[in-house]
Amino acid sequence: MAAAVCWFFQSPAVTSNPMTDFREAAKPTARRRVLTRVQEHAPELGDRIVARARAEMPGYMALSGAEIARMTVAIVDRLLAALRDARALTAADLAALREFGEVRARQGVSLSDVQNGWRIAIREILDDLTASARTARIADRILLALINDLLDIVDQATQAFSGGHRDVEIELARHDQQLRAEFARGLLLGGLGPGDIRIQAQRYGLDPEGEFRAFRARGDDPLATADLRGLLRPGITSPRIFPTAMDGDTAGFVCGTGTIETAGTIGLGPATRLADLPRSFRMASRMLATAHRYALTGSADLDRLGLLPAIVADIDLGDELARRYLDPLGTGEQAGIVIDTVEHYLNAGLRIEATAERLIVHQNTVRYRLARFEELTGTDLRAPYSAMRVWWAIRHRKVNPAD
DSSP states (O other), X not given: OHHHHHHHHHOTTXXXXXXXXXXXXXXXXXXXXXXXXXXXTHHHHHHHHHHHHHHHOHHHHTSOHHHHHHHHHHHHHHXXXXXXXXXXXXXXXXXXXXHHHHHHHHTTOOHHHHHHHHHHHHHHHHHHHHHHHHHTTOOHHHHHXXXXXXXXHHHHHHHXXXXXXXXXXXXXXXXXXHHHHHHHXXXXXXXXXXXXXXXXXHHTTOOTTSOEEEEEEOTTOHHHHXXXXXXXXXXXXXXXXXXXXXXXXXXXXXXXXXOOOOSSEEEEOOOBOGGGHHHHHHHHHHHHHHHHXXXXXXXXXXXXXXXXXXXXXXXXXXXXXXXXXXXXXXXXHXXXXXXXHHHHHHHTTSOHHHHHHHHTSOHHHHHHHHHHHHHHHTOOTTSHHHHHHHHHHHHHHHHSOOO
């Protein structure tokens, strides 16, 4: 806009003469005379604006040239009428401009393209206004006043059509999120048939035979909720996400086999096809419950949790294993030390040296504690099945302390 104004004042065709200024200032119709000339050119002006907009911005190429020209000329007429009468835009003008922004948003034209098209229109109006002022031999100061008034009107107009466009964008985004949430919920709960899955997948550009992972996070976990919401930001390179609400939690599925980076706690099911997401969702729910039971953060899946979901689910078996392998040691401090040593030993792959390093004790101390455990429980820790049962008992007791 500033370039257009500077271009005008650098033009040698427009000159200032004190006597001419005085005579023109005395003519109340000078302003109208110039703007009448511009309005007479409105159809040609609209054609130029539309031609440039369609040539320079892809968003306008898919639209009807006649429809764009009709709305463009109507808006230009409103601007010129306000400029001719030296007034601000009326409520009706602003409503029309707001509707202009809404229509463009529903047509899929981005706000950036609308604003670029608007700059083209204003530059064309300025050029026509300058040419008409030159032809009518209007004084510089009158033209300058017209330009300043036009810029003020443009500010009003920009706020109106931008507000209309943004409101529709928000409305469309909410509607799309609602549809995506319904799609995700239907998949997770097994409520969609094969035909519905194919139709919806095509709509979102998904391959029904591709790989997807269900997820679940507690609604009262602000860190997990914020990280999931971050995946919805436009342009982010993270996997595409389809979230929904589920019994107060945030659930859904992500495209691909990757994990979800989070500072909170999110349960992830195994990768599967769209039609098999109910199974993945059931696993994600179990992973989430297990992670919270053991106070784990981050993404929790089968690779990370292993048998822990089974331990959490089968309380009776865990109680029996704990009674069999832990109760014989008693409940005192020494019993806790022996159990802790056994757990480190199992996690270290039954290696005495590694266990001693982790506990920062002598290897003989580790051997003594392990022997004490085997003596009191009658268990051979080197036997795979015995070791598994002892590990299960220890992990169960961690989240289900004895009374």
